[in-house]
Amino acid sequence: MSEINTALSVEDLSVVYRTQGVDIAALKDITFNVNDGEIFGIIGESGSGKSTLAKAILRNIKPPGFITGEPRIFCYGRNIISMSQREFREKILWQLISYVPQSSLNSLNGTMRIIDHFYDTATSHGISKEKIREKALELLKMVRLEPEKVAVMYPHQLSGGMRQRVLIALSLLLNPKLVIMDEAVSALDVATQKHILDIIKDLNKSMGITVIFITHDIAIAAYLTHTIMVLYAGEIMEIGKTERIIKSPYHPYSVSLMSSVPSIRGSLEGVRVVKEGYPSRVGCPFNTRCEYTSDICFKNHPELYEINSDYVRCFNYATNKPKGS
Amino acid sequence: MRSLWLIRRVAMAFITVLVTIIISWALMEYSPESPANTLLNNLRVTEYSNPRLLIEMEQYLNTLRPHGNPVVNALEYIWQILHGNMGLDVISQIPVTKIIATAIPWTIFIVSTSLLISFVIGIRVGQFMGYKRGTKSDSTLTMLFTVIRSIPIYISGALLLFILGYQMRLFPSGGAYSATVQVGLNLPFIESVLYHSILPIATLTLANLGGWALHMRANTIYTLGEDYVTYAELRGITSRQIETKYVGRNALLPLYTSLVIAIGFSFGGSVFVEQIFSYPGIGNLLYYSITNNDYTLEMGIFIILITAVVIGVLLADLTYSLIDPRVKTGD
Amino acid sequence: MKKINLDINEGESLAIIGESGAGKTTLGRVLVGLQRPDAGEYLYDNINVWKNRRAMKRLRKEVQYIYQDPISSLNPSKTIYESMSFPLRKQGLRGDALRERVSELLKEVGLNAGEVESRYPSQLSGGQLQRVNIARALSVNPRVLIADEPVTMLDASYRIGIIDLLVRLKKERNLTLVFITHDLAISRYLDYRISGVRGIVMYGGIIVERGDLNSLIKNPRHPYSQYLVNSTIDIVNDGELQSVSKSNVENITRAEIGCPYSTHCPFVMEKCKEKEPLLMKIEENREVACYIYGG
Ligand SMILES: Nc1ncnc2c1ncn2[C@@H]1O[C@H](COP(=O)(O)OP(=O)(O)OP(=O)(O)O)[C@@H](O)[C@H]1O
Numbered sequence: 026m027s028e029i030n031t032a033l034s035v036e037d038l039s040v041v042y043r044t045q046g047v048d049i050a051a052l053k054d055i056t057f058n059v060n061d062g063e064i065f066g067i068i069g070e071s072g073s074g075k076s077t078l079a080k081a082i083l084r085n086i087k088p089p090g091f092i093t094g095e096p097r098i099f100c101y102g103r104n105i106i107s108m109s110q111r112e113f114r115e116k117i118l119w120q121l122i123s124y125v126p127q128s129s130l131n132s133l134n135g136t137m138r139i140i141d142h143f144y145d146t147a148t149s150h151g152i153s154k155e156k157i158r159e160k161a162l163e164l165l166k167m168v169r170l171e172p173e174k175v176a177v178m179y180p181h182q183l184s185g186g187m188r189q190r191v192l193i194a195l196s197l198l199l200n201p202k203l204v205i206m207d208e209a210v211s212a213l214d215v216a217t218q219k220h221i222l223d224i225i226k227d228l229n230k231s232m233g234i235t236v237i238f239i240t241h242d243i244a245i246a247a248y249l250t251h252t253i254m255v256l257y258a259g260e261i262m263e264i265g266k267t268e269r270i271i272k273s274p275y276h277p278y279s280v281s282l283m284s285s286v287p288s289i290r291g292s293l294e295g296v297r298v299v300k301e302g303y304p305s306r307v308g309c310p311f312n313t314r315c316e317y318t319s320d321i322c323f324k325n326h327p328e329l330y331e332i333n334s335d336y337v338r339c340f341n342y343a344t345n346k347p348k349g350s
Numbered sequence: 351m352r353s354l355w356l357i358r359r360v361a362m363a364f365i366t367v368l369v370t371i372i373i374s375w376a377l378m379e380y381s382p383e384s385p386a387n388t389l390l391n392n393l394r395v396t397e398y399s400n401p402r403l404l405i406e407m408e409q410y411l412n413t414l415r416p417h418g419n420p421v422v423n424a425l426e427y428i429w430q431i432l433h434g435n436m437g438l439d440v441i442s443q444i445p446v447t448k449i450i451a452t453a454i455p456w457t458i459f460i461v462s463t464s465l466l467i468s469f470v471i472g473i474r475v476g477q478f479m480g481y482k483r484g485t486k487s488d489s490t491l492t493m494l495f496t497v498i499r500s501i502p503i504y505i506s507g508a509l510l511l512f513i514l515g516y517q518m519r520l521f522p523s524g525g526a527y528s529a530t531v532q533v534g535l536n537l538p539f540i541e542s543v544l545y546h547s548i549l550p551i552a553t554l555t556l557a558n559l560g561g562w563a564l565h566m567r568a569n570t571i572y573t574l575g576e577d578y579v580t581y582a583e584l585r586g587i588t589s590r591q592i593e594t595k596y597v598g599r600n601a602l603l604p605l606y607t608s609l610v611i612a613i614g615f616s617f618g619g620s621v622f623v624e625q626i627f628s629y630p631g632i633g634n635l636l637y638y639s640i641t642n643n644d645y646t647l648e649m650g651i652f653i654i655l656i657t658a659v660v661i662g663v664l665l666a667d668l669t670y671s672l673i674d675p676r677v678k679t680g681d
Numbered sequence: 682m683k684k685i686n687l688d689i690n691e692g693e694s695l696a697i698i699g700e701s702g703a704g705k706t707t708l709g710r711v712l713v714g715l716q717r718p719d720a721g722e723y724l725y726d727n728i729n730v731w732k733n734r735r736a737m738k739r740l741r742k743e744v745q746y747i748y749q750d751p752i753s754s755l756n757p758s759k760t761i762y763e764s765m766s767f768p769l770r771k772q773g774l775r776g777d778a779l780r781e782r783v784s785e786l787l788k789e790v791g792l793n794a795g796e797v798e799s800r801y802p803s804q805l806s807g808g809q810l811q812r813v814n815i816a817r818a819l820s821v822n823p824r825v826l827i828a829d830e831p832v833t834m835l836d837a838s839y840r841i842g843i844i845d846l847l848v849r850l851k852k853e854r855n856l857t858l859v860f861i862t863h864d865l866a867i868s869r870y871l872d873y874r875i876s877g878v879r880g881i882v883m884y885g886g887i888i889v890e891r892g893d894l895n896s897l898i899k900n901p902r903h904p905y906s907q908y909l910v911n912s913t914i915d916i917v918n919d920g921e922l923q924s925v926s927k928s929n930v931e932n933i934t935r936a937e938i939g940c941p942y943s944t945h946c947p948f949v950m951e952k953c954k955e956k957e958p959l960l961m962k963i964e965e966n967r968e969v970a971c972y973i974y975g976g
């Protein structure tokens with residue numbers, strides 16, 4: 026089920042948000058693997074379910090959100106969804122999996138100094154303040170903040186970009202093996218973005234930290250990740266090696282995504298407008314915007330088909346066997 | 351920047367108090383029958399044992415009598431008040447400051463004790479309710495507090511007095527201490543004071559409890575939805591730390607201001623309770639002065655009550671930045 | 682924003698590029714007459730609008746602004762039709778004429794009037810909302826459009842559509858287009874579609890470089906422009922990216938005197954810290970404010 030080189034495996038994960046008695050699916054039957062030591066990108070437009078996926082893995086779906094069905098989530102061979110909440114908090118959170126939240130503006134407690142956030146995290150896992158202080162300062166320095174100065178500041182005294190960097194530093198405090206980063210660089214300006222991405226690359230290379238990197242920025246996913254998973258309307262549209270997905274995407278949605286990003290160096294000839302529209306509720310969710318539809322797209326829901334160990338959810342690839350069969 | 355802001359803020363408070371004094375002066379000066387004139391005339395025909403007091407009273411009443419230049423009058427009045435001369439009580443002919451000084455400790459005692467008790471219990475229960483939002487215990491408590499809060503204090507006070515005081519005879523029916531004890535720092539006296547204060551304090555506590563609890567409940571629910579709480583949970587922070595440092599502290603901060611302001615306001619808020627339990631505080635005094643047309647006393651209490659409110663608001667303002675790092679005053 | 686000299690010619694396209702805090706939005710607000718310059722003058726059609734009421738009135742009508750956040754510029758409690766008809770009513774349109782004009786405008790920006798008119802802003806996608814905003818700007822027949830990061834808050838797949846729309850409108854209506862952005866790739870695409878876009882790079886409230894946009898991105902000359910181009914993550918990843926940041930700890934302070942970039946610049950000289958460099962022509966179609974090139 027979960028081999029030794031799998032960092033994370035998620036099977037059959039579905040999440041709904043219940044509003045006024047109606048369930049709105051935010052994630053549908055999500056199944057994927059993240060290999061140990063890779064940077065795994067999750068891309069998709071706003072509302073496609075990226076953050077919901079991160080929170081589900083971290084067991085933080087709260088009402089009105091509910092996990093439905095019986096998902097299995099393994100992290101380095103440990104079944105993290107069936108263990109007790111207490112064990113999950115003590116042994117898994119931050120020691121095995123850590124997280125960089127999307128909203129950097131309000132993620133820090135305004136009544137606490139920056140360093141206290143590091144201390145709290147350490148003491149909650151049985152590590153003393155004295156032992157962790159040096160490491161905390163080192164991490165702050167790594168994200169290009171003046172450690173001694175920033176440590177004693179309050180969150181409101183830092184700019185949005187600086188706060189985002191504090192969150193990245195904090196995620197590495199207890200040497201996790203897997204870090205889930207939700208739009209970790211979106212709030213930063215170009216230069217700092219690149220610097221942080223290079224830090225992440227370096228952490229991944231030199232320390233072997235596995236990263237799940239959630240972003241809506243395709244250029245960044247292309248620059249940073251090894252594998253990309255494309256989400257649309259809460260479903261996986263495609264999973265594949267980054268290089269291949271950027272150069273020759275399979276799924277019509279991926280195709281339109283890639284062709285909608287202009288370059289500052291390369292040719293602009295391939296840049297094309299994508300049809301706008303809402304996800305469809307019947308048939309393929311992309312059938313309202315797709316340029317490759319056939320009749321079946323409006324009637325049936327496509328499976329995730331396997332091609333050369335990549336996956337794509339589109340009837341145009343239906344000659345390939347569905348995933349898992 | 352900060353010191354400038356401080357000076358401005360304190361000056362504002364001082365001006366507010368001055369305006370209060372001027373208003374109290376104007377009420378006397380321009381009321382139709384000129385009570386000050388009557389008082390002054392009465393004063394002149396009464397035998398006085400202490401001539402110094404007589405002179406003070408004359409000075410004081412003179413400023414309230416419509417004669418000469420009103421501006422000069424008003425300034426003189428302010429001068430007297432700022433020197434602690436609020437005149438003599440019309441009826442007992444004791445200096446008003448002295449009467450107020452004897453009454454105030456009693457009020458401060460029951461008011462601050464009840465505020466403290468209701469605040470501590472209120473925020474505890476409120477936080478509990480916030481955490482249990484939507485459950486049966488939350489909705490029951492919410493309903494209970496809403497009902498209790500809507501009962502006027504003179505009804506709840508009278509009920510407590512009737513049931514616990516008269517019917518069950520568990521507590522005395524009034525006064526601050528029993529007539530049989532020796533006033534001073536001795537055990538029987540202290541016991542008696544505490545015993546007599548229980549019903550008034552309980553009434554005031556009951557009146558305030560619901561407000562604090564419901565307020566804290568709302569703040570807790572709001573804070574629980576904040577990103578920093580979710581992020582703390584995801585860091586594996588212990589729920590005890592989240593409850594105190596993340597939820598508790600942030601939900602409590604906005605209540606701090608309300609608490610300090612409430613202290614200022616509560617001096618005048620205990621009128622009914624003191625009246626019901628014949629408690630010798632400033633509220634009782636106010637009631638007495640109003641019903642007896644005791645002008646000088648009335649005005650003295652009026653000034654004291656407003657000053658307490660102004661100081662409360664000022665303190666809340668000045669000290670908030672000390673406890674909340676997010677508020678940097680002046681910039 | 683500090684001292685800026687800028688002429689915009691009728692019918693031209695201008696891209697103002699810079700990161701947050703560069704002063705782009707302030708410049709945009711001055712251009713639409715929302716903000717009065719502290720010093721200097723702003724001439725529209727050669728008339729100082731802050732000294733001439735009628736010129737200002739004309740400016741307010743003829744120069745329209747498109748905001749970054751598409752939802753906050755529309756009233757959430759009004760349908761798209763109501764939002765659209767408001768400026769048209771002021772022009773005296775009523776009844777059928779009004780209805781016709783609204784659907785005409787919506788059609789011009791690529792929306793199906795019947796589909797969106799009766800909806801509220803919360804029921805439209807970001808791309809659709811931005812189209813509504815553009816349609817509203819068009820309703821007063823402007824001569825100039827100032828678009829302040831109009832696609833930054835949209836999902837990637839909607840961005841090109843909006844740029845294409847602006848390009849088409851510019852051509853069809855012969856508009857003057859001022860495009861404010863932090864995104865080099867998007868501005869390059871704009872130039873690809875219109876060609877001849879003039880580019881301006883701003884830093885610390887001044888213009889540091891100015892020239893033909895395409896060649897500016899290909900061959901930036903100011904150290905800041907070079908840094909910006911080199912550190913932009915691009916979808917075409919040809920390994921040419923190099924890290925140009927010198928210091929390890931980011932210096933967040935910006936120089937108050939001298940060149941605003943002097944605290945970050947790897948080529949900084951004594952002179953840079955003393956006096957602000959002025960824009961200087963260094964070659965055909967290129968001006969740079971930097972002492973490396975003399976001055
Ligand atoms: N608390 C909530 N209540 C109701 N619906 C929610 C809630 N949180 C998320 N959703 C819905 O779930 C879907 C997925 O949301 P999610 O935040 O995971 O998207 P995302 O991909 O992270 O988007 P973004 O790029 O904007 O961050 C959306 O349709 C959203 O409206």
Ligand code: SF4
Nearest residue numbers: 309312315322339340
């Ligand atoms: S299944 Fe049909 S509609 Fe869906 S993406 Fe493939 S071709 Fe397009």
Ligand SMILES: [Mg+2]
Nearest residue numbers: 075076077127
């Ligand atoms: Mg998200």
